[in-house]
Amino acid sequence: MAPQQMKAVESILPGAVALALATVYLIVLLRVENQTTILILLAIGIATVVAANWLGWLTPVGRSFGEREDVLGLLSIVAAIVVAGYFHGDHFVLLLLCTVLLYTVATLGLNLQFGYAGVLNFAGASFFGIGAYTAAVLNQHTAIPHLIVLLIGGLVAALIGCLLLLPVLRTRGHYAAVVTIAFALLFKTFLEVNDVLGGPQGLQVRSMNVLGWSFNNNIGIGSLQLSFYASYFVTSLLILIGGFTLVRRLERSWIGLNLDALRLDETAARCFGLNIVRWKVTAFLLGNFLIGIAGTLQGMVVGFVQPNSYTFADSLIFVSILLLGGIGNPWGVVVATLIVVIVPEKLQAIQEYRFLLYAALVMVVLLFRPEGLLPRPVRSYFPGWRS
Amino acid sequence: MTREQVASGATVAPVLAARGLTKRFGGVTALDCLDLEVAPGEILGLIGPNGSGKTTFFNVVTGIYGPDAGNVTFGGREITNAAPQAVYHAGISRTFQRSRLSLPLSIFDNIMIGNHKRLNQSVWFNLMRRRAFKAEFAASFEEAKVLVKVFDPPLANRMLEAVAGLPMIDRRRIEICRALISRPNLLLLDEPSAGMTHDETSQLMNDILEVRGRIEGLTIIIVEHEMGVIERITDRCVVLNFGRKIAEGSFAAIAADRKVQEAYLGLR
Numbered sequence: 001m002a003p004q005q006m007k008a009v010e011s012i013l014p015g016a017v018a019l020a021l022a023t024v025y026l027i028v029l030l031r032v033e034n035q036t037t038i039l040i041l042l043a044i045g046i047a048t049v050v051a052a053n054w055l056g057w058l059t060p061v062g063r064s065f066g067e068r069e070d071v072l073g074l075l076s077i078v079a080a081i082v083v084a085g086y087f088h089g090d091h092f093v094l095l096l097l098c099t100v101l102l103y104t105v106a107t108l109g110l111n112l113q114f115g116y117a118g119v120l121n122f123a124g125a126s127f128f129g130i131g132a133y134t135a136a137v138l139n140q141h142t143a144i145p146h147l148i149v150l151l152i153g154g155l156v157a158a159l160i161g162c163l164l165l166l167p168v169l170r171t172r173g174h175y176a177a178v179v180t181i182a183f184a185l186l187f188k189t190f191l192e193v194n195d196v197l198g199g200p201q202g203l204q205v206r207s208m209n210v211l212g213w214s215f216n217n218n219i220g221i222g223s224l225q226l227s228f229y230a231s232y233f234v235t236s237l238l239i240l241i242g243g244f245t246l247v248r249r250l251e252r253s254w255i256g257l258n259l260d261a262l263r264l265d266e267t268a269a270r271c272f273g274l275n276i277v278r279w280k281v282t283a284f285l286l287g288n289f290l291i292g293i294a295g296t297l298q299g300m301v302v303g304f305v306q307p308n309s310y311t312f313a314d315s316l317i318f319v320s321i322l323l324l325g326g327i328g329n330p331w332g333v334v335v336a337t338l339i340v341v342i343v344p345e346k347l348q349a350i351q352e353y354r355f356l357l358y359a360a361l362v363m364v365v366l367l368f369r370p371e372g373l374l375p376r377p378v379r380s381y382f383p384g385w386r387s
Numbered sequence: 388m389t390r391e392q393v394a395s396g397a398t399v400a401p402v403l404a405a406r407g408l409t410k411r412f413g414g415v416t417a418l419d420c421l422d423l424e425v426a427p428g429e430i431l432g433l434i435g436p437n438g439s440g441k442t443t444f445f446n447v448v449t450g451i452y453g454p455d456a457g458n459v460t461f462g463g464r465e466i467t468n469a470a471p472q473a474v475y476h477a478g479i480s481r482t483f484q485r486s487r488l489s490l491p492l493s494i495f496d497n498i499m500i501g502n503h504k505r506l507n508q509s510v511w512f513n514l515m516r517r518r519a520f521k522a523e524f525a526a527s528f529e530e531a532k533v534l535v536k537v538f539d540p541p542l543a544n545r546m547l548e549a550v551a552g553l554p555m556i557d558r559r560r561i562e563i564c565r566a567l568i569s570r571p572n573l574l575l576l577d578e579p580s581a582g583m584t585h586d587e588t589s590q591l592m593n594d595i596l597e598v599r600g601r602i603e604g605l606t607i608i609i610v611e612h613e614m615g616v617i618e619r620i621t622d623r624c625v626v627l628n629f630g631r632k633i634a635e636g637s638f639a640a641i642a643a644d645r646k647v648q649e650a651y652l653g654l655r
Contacts (some may be wrong), residue, residue: 253513
């Protein structure tokens, strides 16, 4: 091998090894049913990460993800497909994976708003719900192709988000947050009293249908039987890839810089020509668009929507994912969503106390690792670029 | 414009002219009917005791505050009530008395914030035309590097490091680079030497003079407490006290002025 190739392999290797280990661990964790075994597995997982961190093994992993994000991103997609492939017939696990993917997309949207532009949004679940309700209504009453419904769901969420623009632009910090909390509460009440949208019972959502191919049928390829959730998984994965790329490119551009500048020092930003309104609005709408798209597909995956699925508490889950993962780091969002969605599903004992777990988790993280599990690194516009 | 020309009183249209500029905060009159002119290429020292209105003058000129009376023109154009964004686009940039860098961002990022008007800000360009973006990025990177090299060559190799880890003098340098990268016509320096040692200040002033030589027609207004600096680099000084201009002229002239001595030392 040429030395250059050697170097390339060397920089990818730590990330690839870590990714492979994580994939195997995830498969085992998803596979095991026995509660004691799951507890032991989780303990092993935490201990391994803490030990690896202590031994400094995570530094090369972080570096290789930083330098070779292109290759490791592709490998991560492969890893996701491997996990889904392993559980190809298992409805429950595939649904869980879809939830992870779509929650990741939604939190990436939140990351645009809060992580970059500094606009707190405690109504994430509401915009998620707007997408889902859009799917319910449009799939029922119109013949709009469902892939376009996904886009419309995102647009509707962004459009309704415009209602919040004025208060968000006129207030700052905590005050803007309070406005979004009010919106989240209003939204749920509105759904509950609105009979057209099914009231408290909610609505059925027709399943997705692309070019005559219904997503509600199991897929048989020869003797291989795939769960019908496999189609949803692929669609969710594609949306995540799109969302991740969008957020990444945005961060690594002058727009990302503008958002950071106005978040960190609005006065200085204004003195260097930044149009604060333009960029805050861009980030807020784009974020809601992502949340909306994820919500639209989630509505179709689950098959029904009801006000209780999109409460203020659900918005807090999105926020806690962002805090846990590391504000501003899309990879952190991926890791944190995996933890926050999968752990309570597997550990039935704590399902009732999910919110307690989230609260405890966020507090522990803020105490011991205030920047989240994967703190955001300094921006590098083109990883590995040398002047 | 050279010192000699200033001294000989050659009249050129001023770059910046303030007339009757007044700014009140409640009962305090921070600027009181201030008239001030700066000639093209001049370095004007703005001095005066604490609270005499120097920073307020900068804040009014750059549009952070609107004046209560009076007007400001820049290159003959009215900028009296312009927003900070418009003032920047017109060609005025500044540094802040208390360093206002974005600490978690890299040196390069901080300098690029100052380069806003020369970068392509279209969403489509930034997200979709990555190749063109990369070219613009690489060119800007080189440009920023060249600028930083004037101030501190080793620093130019650390462009993608966070500013948070840098000592005060380097932060000041980067703040000045941020103000200079957009090639302004007028640079407002608000106490660039605050928090630095005597030698560091002297070094920084050399660098500023060096950069000025490279940017054609750059005019500078500098607020400074260190009189050595003022004496060395300014062509002319304006002294403020309680928002009023109490003296104007070469450093030697204002240093000998009785009113100035009274304002600074309380002599009677």
